[in-house]
Amino acid sequence: MDGEQVLTDVLVIGSGISGCVAALTAAGDTKRQVTVITGADDPRESSTYYAQGGIIGRGPQDSAELLTEDILRAGDYVNNPAAVAILAQEGPRLLREILVERLGVSFAETPSDELEYIREAAHSTERILHVADATGRAIEEKLIAAVRECPNITLLTRHTAVDLLTPAHHSRNPLSIYEPLSCVGAYVFDQRQGRVRAYLARKTILASGGLGQIYLHTTNPETARGDGLAMAWRAGARIINAQYVQFHPTAFYRRDTPRFLISEAVRGAGARLVNADGRPFMHKYEPEWKDLAPRDVVARSIYHEMLETKAECVYLDLRSYMPADDIRSHFPTIYGRCQEYGVDITRDLIPVVPAAHYFCGGVWVDEWGRTTLRHLYAVGEVACTGVHGANRLGSASLLEGLVWGYRAAQDACRSLDEGGETDIDPRDIPPWYDEGLVETADPALIHQDMNTVQHIMWNYVGLVRSARRLERAIDDLQHLQREVDKFYRATRLTDGLIGLRNSVQVALIVAQAAWEHKESRGCHYRED
Numbered sequence: 001m002d003g004e005q006v007l008t009d010v011l012v013i014g015s016g017i018s019g020c021v022a023a024l025t026a027a028g029d030t031k032r033q034v035t036v037i038t039g040a041d042d043p044r045e046s047s048t049y050y051a052q053g054g055i056i057g058r059g060p061q062d063s064a065e066l067l068t069e070d071i072l073r074a075g076d077y078v079n080n081p082a083a084v085a086i087l088a089q090e091g092p093r094l095l096r097e098i099l100v101e102r103l104g105v106s107f108a109e110t111p112s113d114e115l116e117y118i119r120e121a122a123h124s125t126e127r128i129l130h131v132a133d134a135t136g137r138a139i140e141e142k143l144i145a146a147v148r149e150c151p152n153i154t155l156l157t158r159h160t161a162v163d164l165l166t167p168a169h170h171s172r173n174p175l176s177i178y179e180p181l182s183c184v185g186a187y188v189f190d191q192r193q194g195r196v197r198a199y200l201a202r203k204t205i206l207a208s209g210g211l212g213q214i215y216l217h218t219t220n221p222e223t224a225r226g227d228g229l230a231m232a233w234r235a236g237a238r239i240i241n242a243q244y245v246q247f248h249p250t251a252f253y254r255r256d257t258p259r260f261l262i263s264e265a266v267r268g269a270g271a272r273l274v275n276a277d278g279r280p281f282m283h284k285y286e287p288e289w290k291d292l293a294p295r296d297v298v299a300r301s302i303y304h305e306m307l308e309t310k311a312e313c314v315y316l317d318l319r320s321y322m323p324a325d326d327i328r329s330h331f332p333t334i335y336g337r338c339q340e341y342g343v344d345i346t347r348d349l350i351p352v353v354p355a356a357h358y359f360c361g362g363v364w365v366d367e368w369g370r371t372t373l374r375h376l377y378a379v380g381e382v383a384c385t386g387v388h389g390a391n392r393l394g395s396a397s398l399l400e401g402l403v404w405g406y407r408a409a410q411d412a413c414r415s416l417d418e419g420g421e422t423d424i425d426p427r428d429i430p431p432w433y434d435e436g437l438v439e440t441a442d443p444a445l446i447h448q449d450m451n452t453v454q455h456i457m458w459n460y461v462g463l464v465r466s467a468r469r470l471e472r473a474i475d476d477l478q479h480l481q482r483e484v485d486k487f488y489r490a491t492r493l494t495d496g497l498i499g500l501r502n503s504v505q506v507a508l509i510v511a512q513a514a515w516e517h518k519e520s521r522g523c524h525y526r527e528d
Contacts, residue, residue: 105138
């Protein structure tokens, strides 16, 4: 039992672009105390860090109206119009103010020292700012440096949120059950000390990222297990659009090697998708956009081409469309990673397959990032603003994280300044109780159960779905969840055990949403 509590004004769970922007905005120039936690050892470890292509700005021939139409078209016109309008109108301004002017991110420039805007798939004009093919890394490094320098932000690594603290579920006061659902912080597991503390916060901002690790093939980092979504679900928050899991069409493929992203910017620069015979094929599936079609169209086209040709993968041909020196200068990260596996992209075709990439659903939030729980905000990939609809437009996620990280913190600060308090006395929150738990989490068992989740989701809740596959997935996952719950209740915590519990829950949320939604739309495709 650990009776220690930590008090903070704002608790931010996650250290990607949305979490860092929220923390920096909440800290401001005041004495407000902000705590940022991440389960990773390196706080840069996030999907933001691995984002290659870029972030949407305002190109020379661009407008809010043009961007709005591109976002809506990619999202199959089921986007939230109000959220899209906020992104299109406010996003480019906040990008310039926060990333360019405040943080000094060194985006690529033209020979005349102007910002260079490039075009990506499904964008109707040049509007993407980038730092070669490591845009996310450049942004994340600047953000983490700024967070570390801020005197009223405490950044804690290897601290994993276990559950959100909600008076209705955790208060010693039995009358709290009658109050509206609210959040007063989180139970947090300190991986180094092996103990759990209650972090009590006046406002909590969930910025925990996506869920790609519930799939066998994913471009996401190991931290993307759906932790925040599972915690929000257990706390009673509304979850929407969980059937919309976007598969990136081009992840590097080599047997028994990690998948890593081959950015859309490669196709934006002219690369063509070809089959094992070296023949382009996108014109067969999407005559108008061809290789620059929206991601869901390209991913399914690759899937069907692989079935038709009985191939394990398809290929990207960049060598035929860009000089070798330009390839190395424009895509140094991709060039280097492929070289590690014996592929020289200036001379060789790049083997690729689709992989789980981005979660378009999430915790329902309003235009300020507020969830259905009082004092709880959600931003970034864990949240669903409705910006992406049924499918995300490339390079829109970093901008969304920036905009809603800023807006959520603005609203939280406004509420705090107006006297908005939490709904619980700290004395009512009990300490974490784990006395009597003697069983140790076996990493081999956790790994095997995670592997089971990943195979179920890849085979039955993947790129192409059907009622029979989804029903099988739900049955298998429900059985696994019962076993994991028994294991969880008898075993002392580890980060891996927390992740397994969350992953099984999130896999069920996605599978059930996919089963309920019979109509194919965007990145949710039902072959039946």
